[in-house]
Amino acid sequence: MVKVLFFARLRQQLGTGEITLGDFSGSLGDLRTILCEQHPDWSAQLQRDDIRMALNQELAEPEAMVNSGDEVAFFPPVTGG
Amino acid sequence: MVKVLFFARLRQQLGTGEITLGDFSGSLGDLRTILCEQHPDWSAQLQRDDIRMALNQELAEPEAMVNSGDEVAFFPPVTGG
Amino acid sequence: MKAVDRIEVRETPLDVAAEYSALQGNSGDGACALFVGTVRDFSAGSDVCGLALEHYPGMTEKSLQRIISDARSRWSLGRIAIVHRVGPMQINDEIVFVGVTSPHRQAAFAACQYLMDRLKTEVPFWKREAVSDPSGKSERWVEARESDAVEMEKWSAG
Amino acid sequence: MKAVDRIEVRETPLDVAAEYSALQGNSGDGACALFVGTVRDFSAGSDVCGLALEHYPGMTEKSLQRIISDARSRWSLGRIAIVHRVGPMQINDEIVFVGVTSPHRQAAFAACQYLMDRLKTEVPFWKREAVSDPSGKSERWVEARESDAVEMEKWSAG
Known part of the structure; x- marks a missing residue:
């Protein structure tokens, strides 16, 4: 079980803030590929160059390995402060 | 008439905060020379490298010309803030 | 004196006077640098009528803790506070407060600016803006600014 | 909006909360950088028991006006306040408050630091310290620090 979160513009574009992947093993990049295969209409947004990824609430690269129980997040560049 | 002010450590060392020069014409450097001649015991303090001079409440160099009615000040490096 | 960090994400207005007071009392620190960011007036002729902030609960606090800890490894600092508001806001409302104390003013200034650059x-x-025009009300997300990324680069160059 | 400068030299305690409030209200300025300097605890084992500030009335205000005007010629700034205390003070008392607002945080930070560097x-x-030791009470003038002059040089290099 991997929890996948979406924030801000991406959350609104995908129409959901959270989904669960039941049976996954691989990298963060693999996880994104699987999401795009399962939801072809998400593909353009999820693969934008400026989308950031976090693994267990830390910014992470596509090579990072995802394990069961992890929390993954996708979001656009931050604009706080 | 030129008003001459001394501040901080210098005021305490010279034992006065203000004197008046009745009949003076020349540069700020000349004025300092005359003060040292009139008060030989001030000489060492007034000629220290770190003493700053102000003319009419603006920092000034020894070359600045002093006119009657001007206000001159001598003081050590500032230590506010 | 033990270093004390204050991190808060809140939906209610910031109290700058109270935040400043809470930073005081570390009597070895003669310098205190503060930054306050407020909701700017929207550009003339704009149809923007409000602002709201969304965040990623959990990761937000973790990120703030990390940038504070990185600041502490670069400079000798006393107290640090970062308070950030989320939710709906009005023009002139305070969004963010960053405060740093130190024995040295250069360290206090540098750390305060560093924390803001990383936070940004x-x-x-x-941020998303509420837009009101003749066709009705809607929302739009604020775009990240290239200049913020450029500001950040100077800290790696050092 | 017209630029407003606040310059004050006072013998009574500073009110940081009031100074901050007075800087607000310029709704085009999203950034506010502040610096507060306080009387530091004197080094361990020291016999210093108080601090007093002397100044040159008239020239002080003129100098402050000049450094503010130089800051305005370097950056786009909104409101600026410099309030400095003189006379006798205790540990933790605030000596100086510098506040700058701007549409841009880099300008607010830079100007605030520039004003402090020039003020110093x-x-x-x-400053003079009151000293109390077994032989009685006396005073000594605080020496200027070389590091302040060095800090100032970076503004001419730019």
């Missing part, structure tokens, strides 16, 4: 580029907050 | 090297304030 990596802490998961997002 | 050219505005006519002098």
Whole structure:
């Protein structure tokens, strides 16, 4: 079980803030590929160059390995402060 | 008439905060020379490298010309803030 | 004296006077640098009528803790506070407060600016504007600014 | 909006909350950088028991006006306040408050630091410490620090 979160513009574009992947093993990049295969209409947004990824609430690269129980997040560049 | 002010450590060392020069014409450097001649015991303090001079409440160099009615000040490096 | 960090993400207005007071009392620290960011007036002729902030609870606090800990490894600092508001806001409302004390003013200034630069580029907050025009009300997400990423680069160059 | 400068030299305690409030209300300025300097605890084992500030009335205000005007020629700034205390003070008392607002945080930070650097090297304030030891009470003038002059040089290099 991997929890996948979406924030801000991406959350609104995908129409959901959270989904669960039941049976996954691989990298963060693999996880994104699987999401795009399962939801072809998400593909353009999820693969934008400026989308950031976090693994267990830390910014992470596509090579990072995802394990069961992890929390993954996708979001656009931050604009706080 | 030129008003001459001394501040901080210098005021305490010279034992006065203000004197008046009745009949003076020349540069700020000349004025300092005359003060040292009139008060030989001030000489060492007034000629220290770190003493700053102000003319009419603006920092000034020894070359600045002093006119009657001007206000001159001598003081050590500032230590506010 | 033990270093004390204050991190808070809140939906209610910031109290700058109270935040400043809470930073005081570390009597070895003669310097205190503060930054306050407020909701700017929207550009003339704009149809923007409000602002709201979304964040990623959990990761936000973790990121703030990390940038504070990185600041402490670069400078000798006393107290640090970062308070950030989320939710709906009005013009002139305070969004963010960053305060740093130190024995040295250069360290206090540098750390305060460093924390703001990192907050702007990596802490998961997002602004969206409420827009009101003849066709009705809508929302739009604020775009990240290239200049913030450029500011951040100077800290790696050092 | 017209630029407003606040310059004050006072013998009574500073009110940081009031100074901050007075800087607000310029709704085009999203950034506010502040610096507060306080009387530091004197080094361990020291016999210093108090601090007093002397200044050169008239020249002080003129110098402050000049450094503010130089800051305005370097950056786009909104409101600026410099309030400096003189006379006798205790540990933790606030000596100086510098506040700057701007549409841009980099400008607010830079101007605030620039004003402090120039104040430290050219505005006519002098600190003296009250010393209490077995032989009685006396005073000594605080020496200027070389590091303040060095800090100032970076603004000419730019």
